[in-house]
Amino acid sequence: MFRRAADSKMWYPRFLMTFQVPGMTNPFIEVxxxxxxxxEPDWGxxxxxxxxxxxxxxxxxxxxxVVLSGPDIPLDLIEPDHF
Numbered sequence: 001m002f003r004r005a006a007d008s009k010m011w012y013p014r015f016l017m018t019f020q021v022p023g024m025t026n027p028f029i030e031v032x033x034x035x036x037x038x039x040e041p042d043w044g045x046x047x048x049x050x051x052x053x054x055x056x057x058x059x060x061x062x063x064x065x066v067v068l069s070g071p072d073i074p075l076d077l078i079e080p081d082h083f
Contacts, residue, residue, distance in 0.1 A: 029056075029077055038074035045078060
């Protein structure tokens with residue numbers, strides 16, 4: 001429920017912390033973020049549904065729900081007012 005940030009002596013609720021996913025090209029992506037898959041532009045904009053370990057579940061507007069994993073996950077973060 002609570003975790004200590006690696007660079008801090010304070011404990012924070014898990015939902016307030018941003019975790020870096022191994023292989024993620026953008027470590028600032030978190031649940032609820034709007035993203036685009038760099039290798040599949042036809043999928044459109046997606047919303048991150050979950051991040052568990054090195055697996056990310058994203059629901060794309062033209063592809064549906066996709067689970068991404070592997071050594072390199074090419075997701076580009078989209079600012080809400082730039083799509």
